[in-house]
Amino acid sequence: MLTRAEELILLAVWRLQEEAYGASIRTHLSNVTGEDWPIATVYTPLDRLTRKGLLRSRMGAPTGGRGGRSRKLYRLTGDGVRALNTARSVTDAMWKDLPDPGLSLT
Amino acid sequence: MSHPPRIWQLVLRSIVHHSEQQFVEGDLEETFHEIEGDYGSRRARQWYRSQVLRSIPGFLLRTTYWSLEMTKNYLLLALRNLRKSLGFMSINITGLAVGIACTIIIGLFAISELSFDTHHEQADRIMRVVRTSNFTEVETRSPITAAPLGPMFTANFPEITNYFRLQKRRADIEMRVNGRVFSESDVYDADASILDILNIPAARPMTADALEQAYRLLLSESVAERMFGTQDPQGQTIQVLGSDYVVDGVFRDFPATSHFRPSVLLSFETLVQTRPGVINHMGNNFFHTYLLLNAATDRSVVDAKFPAAIEAVAGPEVASRIGFHLQPMLDIHLHSHMDGELEPNGSVETLLILGMIALFILILAIVNFINLSTARSARRAREVGVRKAVGAHRTQVISQFLGETIMLSALALLVGLGMTFVFEPIFSELAGRPLDLSLLVHPGFLAGLVGFVLFVGLLSGFYPALVLARFNPVVVLKGDLLAGQSGSSFFRRALVVFQFTVSIVLIVGTLIVNRQLSYLQDRPLGFDEEQVLVTRMRTPEMRRSGATLISEFERQAGVEGVTASSSLLGNGAGGVLLMPEGVESGEDGVSVAMLHVRPGFSDLMDVSVLNGRRFDPDRPADLDEAFLINRTAALRMGWTASEAVGRSIVWPSSLDGSTPDVMEGRVVGVLDDFHFQSLHTQVEPLVLVATADVPSYIMTRVRTEDLSATMQGLEQAWAQVYPDDSFEAFFLDDHFNNLYAAEERSARMFRLFSLLAIALAGLGLLGLASYSTSRRTREIGIRKVMGASSTSILRLLVSEFVILVSIAFVIASPIAWYIMRGWLSNFPYRVGVEPQAFLMAGAAALILTVVTVGYHATRAAWSDPIETIRYE
Incomplete structure (x- = not known):
């Protein structure tokens, strides 16, 4: 099972595609959640996901604006895609046919 | 475009593992510039700082994880290496371990050598009196002094606040407790003030006047336990050398780092009452005298006052020959090597x-x-x-x-x-x-x-x-x-x-x-030290019946002969000033060491004669007018061994006044040099004088066969002559080896x-x-x-x-x-x-x-x- 942070990060990597690296993932997550994510909280799950084989990383070419430093780019593996699908179906199943979630604010 | 705050960049670098530094820094810098573009550099710097601060725990954790991971790998490699070259490694480790063990042990030894006597609170103010005498050309130094010195110095010098005297009993002392007999070594006579000057913690409560009265003693904890078990010995009676002593208390054993470690302390007052002759006489050097200086005084101040004080008491002649100085107690163990130390010291x-x-x-x-x-x-x-x-x-x-x-x-x-x-x-x-x-x-x-x-x-x-x-x-x-x-x-x-x-x-x-x-x-001493049993006449009273003892000893089976001398061979001899033929005034006299001996001494001890003859027991005149001198003494007096015989010598009087006799006589023989001192010193000029009295040290030459029977016979003979005193004896060659x-x-x-x-x-x-x-x-x-x-x-x-x-x-x-x-x-x-x-x-x-x-x-x-x- 993925943690919430892992799930969010996988989704971010999927959305950002070729442009998925630390800074872009962090910015995206911060924008979506409205919280400023510390960079360390992005890298820790990224590493864990890489070790689990859900992500693959490679070093990208250095680009401007980074003081000539290269980026570490991430991409979903097949397992990663499957894990996301599983997570989604679990979430859907959990939400499906709730009698009255009672969660609406009305 | 500005630069991210450098200080926070440094903080970041210090917490991020170097394998991640590049892209983490790049990521933050990139976002920094974006924020800078949108909201201005102030905002961006603030953001950068908060990012770094909030990332500290996360990165620290990750860095630790990485280094642990690497350490695990290194450790594995190290262990594999260790196993692969096990022989090599064990040589390596053992070698260093041996070196470490040696250093630790020698280090501990050095610490203990340097800490001798430091456990006494006033240690740096406690001094021992050293007597220097230059009767012979070589100045001799001795820690053994006369009993009146302590009280005299304390009374006359304001710098000295207190004193105590010690006498170590040479042989083991027999003690009777409730019918059981114990033989104790390290028995000392000591002034009660020793308890004030040194730190001697009580193992059991002591009486308030401990050691102040005659026939009182203190036991060390270990001796007390041996004699009385768990019982408190205070107030019990112990018979020491025939007299009853009352136990005043028990002190804790002296630590191993003490220059003397008494097992029993006898009250000095006992000596004061029973042997006033010894205690009051300036010439009887038997004791170690310790002085306590007041805090402000340097010992050189006191040293400087000694010559005048001696001159006032004993006159200028003595003052020119005898001197005193103070030796810090803390220096005794490592720096003092005189004849007559209480224990062999370190160096x-x-x-x-x-x-x-x-x-x-x-x-x-x-x-x-x-x-x-x-x-x-x-x-x-x-x-x-x-x-x-x-x-x-x-x-x-x-x-x-x-x-x-x-x-x-x-x-x-x-x-x-x-x-x-x-x-x-x-x-x-x-x-x-x-x-x-x-x-x-x-x-x-x-x-x-x-x-x-x-x-x-x-x-x-x-x-x-x-x-x-x-x-x-x-x-x-x-x-x-x-x-x-x-x-x-x-x-x-x-x-x-x-x-x-x-x-x-x-x-x-x-x-x-x-x-x-x-x-x-192994060096030949110039006399035969084997198979010689030494017994000491501990008091002048004992010496009075010494002649009886000698004749009793001589009658025992297994005894070859008995003689006596005034000093123990190996410990040197007292100095006197002699005027050989041709010297008129005492000022030009020759300083020599002098031994008073029984007439048969040189014969029994097998000292060879270079010229002339030995003392003849059958010639009473030898007691009054004959000298035997050693080769060095003859040379010092300006004679060869053959010239010396027949020359006359005048012995004006002993300088410290302890023996007031005046003697005039002739040299009857020249002896070859023999070592009456330890081999640490050169043989000094020596003059032997025959005496009909019995000097302190009785030497009995025994035969090797059936030694225990001989010893028993001697002990019985002793008990007949001195029923109240125990028999103490030791072998002369043991004494020499101990030197x-x-x-x-x-x-x-x-x-x-x-x-x-x-x-x-x-x-x-x-x-x-x-x-x-x-x-x-x-x-x-x-x-x-x-x-x-x-x-x-x-x-x-x-x-x-x-x-x-x-x-x-x-x-x-x-x-x-x-x-x-x-x-x-x-x-x-x-x-x-x-x-x-x-x-x-x-x-x-x-x-x-x-x-x-x-x-x-x-x-x-x-x-x-x-x-x-x-x-x-």
Whole structure:
């Protein structure tokens, strides 16, 4: 099972595609959640996901604006895609046919 | 565009593992510029700071994780390495451990030597009075003084606030408790003030007036336990030498670091009441006098006042011959070596030499460790090459190797500490007292150990780490492993030379110290000291019935003869001033040592006569007008041995007034020099005077057969004459051997440590030989294929080390010669620094080399060349 942070990060990597690296993932997550994510909280799950084989990383070419430093780019593996699908179906199943979630604010 | 705040960038760099630094920093900088573009640089800097701050816990965790992961890997490699070269590593670790154990033990010994008597709170203000007398040309110093000195000095000098006197009973004292008999050594007479001046904690409550009254005593805890078990002995009665004493209390045993350790303290007041003659007389030097100075006083102030005080009491003549000075109690153990010390003291020279040996052994061990670590690391060049090829940093390689050597040195430390506990009893036996191992857990000491581990680890890892980290991976992987190793092989050779230099110096030193010791013990003393039983007349009262005792002794079976002298042979003799023929005034007299003896003394002690005759018991006139002098005395008086006989000598009167007789007589014979002092001093001029009285020391020559029956007979004879006093006796040759206890102790320590140093050097050599032969395996194979014989290869391998050891021998010889000549110059009677010692040391080093190197070399030389050339 993925943690919430892992799930969010996988989704971010999927959305950002070729442009998925630390800074872009962090910015995206911060924008979506409205919280400023510390960079360390992005890298820790990224590493864990890489070790689990859900992500693959490679070093990208250095680009401007980074003081000539290269980026570490991430991409979903097949397992990663499957894990996301599983997570989604679990979430859907959990939400499906709730009698009255009672969660609406009305 | 501005730059992210540099200080926070630095913080970031310090918490992020270097493998991640690049892209993490890049990520943050990129976002920083974006924010800067949207909201301005102030906002961006704020954001950057908060990012770094909030990321600290996360990154720290990750960094730790990474380094743990790497450490796990390094540890695994280190362990594999350890297992792969187990023999090599255990040599390495054992060597360092032995060095550490030696250093710790010698360190503990040094601490205990330096802490003698420091447990007394007022220790730095307590002084012992030393009496100097220059009756003979050599000034003699003695701690043995007369009883009235203490009270007199305390009364007259405001700087001196208190005093106590001590007398050590020479032989074991018999004590009767409720019908049981105990024999106690280390029995002292002491003033009650000893309790105020020294710190003598009570083990059980003492009476308020402890030791103040006559016939009172204090027991040490261990004696009290032996005599009374768990019962409190206070108020109990103990019979000491026939008199009843009441126990005032029990004191804790003196620590081993005390220059005297009484087991029983008898009240000095007893002596004051029973022997007023001894106590009140300035001429009876029997006691050790200790003074307590007030806090502000320097001892030189008091020293300066002594001459005037002596002159006022005894007149200018005495003052010119006798002097006093103060010796700090704290100096006694390491710096005082007078005749008449309470216990054999340590010596600062021995301590220094031991310290140097410890230092050298430690250096030897560290050198071994560095040497072997470096040699071994060359084998791991390929591992390092692979590591570097897949992206290891230089710093990573260095820290890996440093970590390994630190781990090894920590391991060695643990083994060394274990060895300390194993060796400690052996060393305690040599040192004559236990070492305080509790110092090992002292925080300062522990910190020192940790520091040591880091130091040795870094030192021994630094060189190989640096060399390996510099390796060019391409060159290394191509198989050219040992490029650039020639420099370090010079280094290793120098280390072997150093090790053997130290070892050879130590071997030579040990051999010479041993020879000197046996020389001291075996040198003919000029008289026959074997089978002579000495009994002391402890009081003038006893001496009155001495003649009866002597005739009783002479009647015993197994006794060859009995004589007596005024001083114990080996302890020197009192000085007097004589006026030989032709000298008119006392000022020009000749100072000599004088022994009062029974007429048969020189005959029974087997002192040879150079000219003239001995005292004749049948000529009563010998008692009044005959002198026997030794050869040195004759020379001092300006005569040859043949001229001296018949000359007249006037003995005006003894200078300190203790013997008021005046005697005029002739020299009847000249004796050959004999050692009435220890061999630490040159034979002084000596004059013998015959006496009809019985001087203090009765010497009985006994036959060897059936000694115990003879002893029993003597004891019974004694009991007949002195029913109230116990029989105390010792053998003269034992006494002489005890005079060299300090030398004996140092000799044993030197033996132990030189053995260790040699073992270490051998160990190092063994490791190096195995390394160097294995490195040359292929070379040996090729040589053999080309037609070299096994023996020529053996010669090649061994000669390399033999040359190194020969160089060491050449360096070591003058050093050893210089040091040992200095040491020997302390002794007037000494062996020479002879070439045998050097030859033996050289031979020992050579044999060690051939054996250790030969083992590996033989294996290599006789190996099958096909195997060795194929070896990769």
